[in-house]
Amino acid sequence: MENVIELNNVTKSFKGFELKDLSISVKKGFVTGFIGGNGVGKSTTIKLIMNLLRPDSGEVSLFGMNYREHEKEIKQRIGFVFDNNILYENITLSEMKRIIKPAYKNWDDTIFQHYVNLFELPLKKQIKTFSKGMLMKASLTFALSHHAELIIMDEPTSGLDPIFRRELLDILHDIMQDGEKTIFFSTHITTDLDRIADYITFIHNGQHIFTKEHYKIEEDYAIVKGETNLLDRDTEREFIGIRRSNYGFEALTMNRQRTQNIFGNTVILEKPTLEDIMLYTKKGNDNYVESYS
Amino acid sequence: MLNLIRKDIVLQKNTLLILLPLLFLDSFLDGSRIYVGILFSIAIVMQSFATDEKPSVHYLMNSLPYTRKEIVSSKYAGACVFSFLVMLTILIGNLVVTKELVPWEQLLFIAGVVAVFISLAFPFSYLFKSQYLMIASIVLFVLYMIVVSKFIPDLNDRIREAVRTLLSLDHSLLYGGAVLSVILLYIFSWMLSVRIYSRKVF
Amino acid sequence: MHILISNSSKEPIYNQITEQIKGLVLSGELKAGDVLPSMRQLAKDLHISVITTKRAYEELEREGFIFSVVGKGSFVSEQNNEMILEQKRKAIEEQLLAAIQNSKEIGLELTELQELLTLLYKEDT
Numbered sequence: 001m002e003n004v005i006e007l008n009n010v011t012k013s014f015k016g017f018e019l020k021d022l023s024i025s026v027k028k029g030f031v032t033g034f035i036g037g038n039g040v041g042k043s044t045t046i047k048l049i050m051n052l053l054r055p056d057s058g059e060v061s062l063f064g065m066n067y068r069e070h071e072k073e074i075k076q077r078i079g080f081v082f083d084n085n086i087l088y089e090n091i092t093l094s095e096m097k098r099i100i101k102p103a104y105k106n107w108d109d110t111i112f113q114h115y116v117n118l119f120e121l122p123l124k125k126q127i128k129t130f131s132k133g134m135l136m137k138a139s140l141t142f143a144l145s146h147h148a149e150l151i152i153m154d155e156p157t158s159g160l161d162p163i164f165r166r167e168l169l170d171i172l173h174d175i176m177q178d179g180e181k182t183i184f185f186s187t188h189i190t191t192d193l194d195r196i197a198d199y200i201t202f203i204h205n206g207q208h209i210f211t212k213e214h215y216k217i218e219e220d221y222a223i224v225k226g227e228t229n230l231l232d233r234d235t236e237r238e239f240i241g242i243r244r245s246n247y248g249f250e251a252l253t254m255n256r257q258r259t260q261n262i263f264g265n266t267v268i269l270e271k272p273t274l275e276d277i278m279l280y281t282k283k284g285n286d287n288y289v290e291s292y293s
Numbered sequence: 294m295l296n297l298i299r300k301d302i303v304l305q306k307n308t309l310l311i312l313l314p315l316l317f318l319d320s321f322l323d324g325s326r327i328y329v330g331i332l333f334s335i336a337i338v339m340q341s342f343a344t345d346e347k348p349s350v351h352y353l354m355n356s357l358p359y360t361r362k363e364i365v366s367s368k369y370a371g372a373c374v375f376s377f378l379v380m381l382t383i384l385i386g387n388l389v390v391t392k393e394l395v396p397w398e399q400l401l402f403i404a405g406v407v408a409v410f411i412s413l414a415f416p417f418s419y420l421f422k423s424q425y426l427m428i429a430s431i432v433l434f435v436l437y438m439i440v441v442s443k444f445i446p447d448l449n450d451r452i453r454e455a456v457r458t459l460l461s462l463d464h465s466l467l468y469g470g471a472v473l474s475v476i477l478l479y480i481f482s483w484m485l486s487v488r489i490y491s492r493k494v495f
Numbered sequence: 496m497h498i499l500i501s502n503s504s505k506e507p508i509y510n511q512i513t514e515q516i517k518g519l520v521l522s523g524e525l526k527a528g529d530v531l532p533s534m535r536q537l538a539k540d541l542h543i544s545v546i547t548t549k550r551a552y553e554e555l556e557r558e559g560f561i562f563s564v565v566g567k568g569s570f571v572s573e574q575n576n577e578m579i580l581e582q583k584r585k586a587i588e589e590q591l592l593a594a595i596q597n598s599k600e601i602g603l604e605l606t607e608l609q610e611l612l613t614l615l616y617k618e619d620t
Contacts, residue, residue: 075358086353173539198546
């Protein structure tokens with residue numbers, strides 16, 4: 001299967017933060033949800049993909065091309081939405097269109113008008129009077145009006161009401177119908193992903209933890225619940241993170257089958273949510289740091 | 294590139310609509326055309342520069358299909374367009390009021406000073422922020438005052454004298470040399486800004 | 496065609512889809528040659544990811560319930576009678592087992608259960 005985005009061994013370091021040897025690929029024709037806690041490198045990764053940042057080392061390529069030689073061709077094919085407003089505030093939406101439209105070869109006024117009507121956006125009002133939801137809708141309208149093959153969104157649903165979040169997912173489903181488009185978006189509202197994401201890419205502390213088919217996650221991972229006396233040095237190694245209480249333990253395993261074989265009926269295995277996976281991965285990492293520092 | 298210049302004009306529409314008529318009215322007063330021209334050109338150019346300085350605008354411009362080189366270059370080309378508009382207004386204003394053309398040396402002088410200013414201000418602003426220009430100018434001014442008061446008391450007179458002689462000269466070689474060096478400075482500044490902006494993290 | 500997805504079920508979603516489509520085929524509601532909605536359409540309608548419907552269709556294809564024609568979509572295959580009968584018999588067995596389980600719970604004797612079954616069977620025809 002064709003990859004639209006490829007990051008190969010990308011490293012980028014700032015003061016107090018580092019993306020380490022990151023390799024990610026995003027498949028054509030599918031929706032990839034990009035998850036991870038705050039400050040683990042999601043926005044930095046997206047900036048690297050958009051060429052707003054350049055990697056210290058490693059390769060970033062989109063549609064099989066690199067930014068050094070094909071910056072404009074690549075960006076012609078991308079629609080982008082950022083979590084905070086990047087539109088000029090002191091002009092109206094129709095003036096903003098006059099600025100953005102000439103940048104794209106494939107600009108389509110019919111689509112633009114379609115979304116403006118659908119979202120009930122005022123063309124003649126200054127953008128600074130827009131609510132957070134309207135700003136997001138306006139950005140989305142621009143992202144969708146030039147037949148982009150790849151839609152990149154950084155936290156598009158944060159700060160949106162649940163009704164519009166559902167509408168957005170419907171719109172994204174519509175976009176995906178022809179199988180030619182690819183969506184890559186970061187979020188921390190993981191329930192949105194259950195309804196649309198085909199692949200989940202998870203990063204933690206600047207490192208790629210996994211990219212998996214969405215359904216595969218619940219096949220591999222499981223939440224394990226049992227009595228605390230089942231835990232010892234050996235069995236603890238089965239788990240990514242463990243939470244103990246007076247009533248027993250709860251832990252995350254990434255090898256459901258093996259855990260089942262080891263513990264049999266002495267434990268309960270449950271489907272983990274993406275939030276569980278994020279939480280226990282963080283817990284596991286913190287413990288690791290604690291016990292080795 | 295042209296899109297980016299057009300964008301700046303769209304964004305500065307209101308500024309232009311206020312400042313250019315004011316400039317036109319100024320022709321009826323007996324002021325210094327040169328000073329006003331320089332001041333207005335710089336004001337509009339820097340206003341346009343400052344509009345695009347927010348991180349959000351950097352994100353927008355760099356996510357659109359433009360290269361960083363184009364983004365910087367459009368600012369240098371746009372500055373010429375804005376200065377041209379200012380000088381055109383002065384020219385027309387003067388034509389209406391005095392029925393005479395403004396001497397081309399004066400226009401050239403305005404263009405030259407504005408170009409030198411931009412050549413210094415743009416790379417500085419790309420490196421830091423245009424807000425700090427004010428501080429930098431004050432620091433320079435203080436230094437200048439110190440130099441004037443401590444070391445060369447008649448510096449002001451000398452400069453005034455120099456400008457006057459420069460303007461009264463009709464030595465085409467001198468003009469040619471001045472124009473050439475300003476253009477070279479402008480190009481050098483442009484290349485420097487492209488370099489600075491390409492490495493900028495926002 | 497009705498497909499109901501439960502998010503709280505232990506069954507993976509793609510499994511829920513395959514089971515329900517199989518059910519529709521076995522019950523005759525979907526007939527050989529009937530066209531199925533495209534993977535992407537079904538994903539949209541059920542509010543689930545495309546890869547989930549893709550997996551479901553792949554399983555159905557492997558088990559011979561449907562076949563795909565590139566560019567045209569997925570269709571219900573000609574069903575093997577024997578296989579359908581086998582599947583149905585299995586289903587009946589399961590339902591009877593459930594009935595037996597319930598009977599035992601409330602202390603219903605085998606003879607009583609048989610009587611009930613006979614009664615219901617005759618009533619239906």
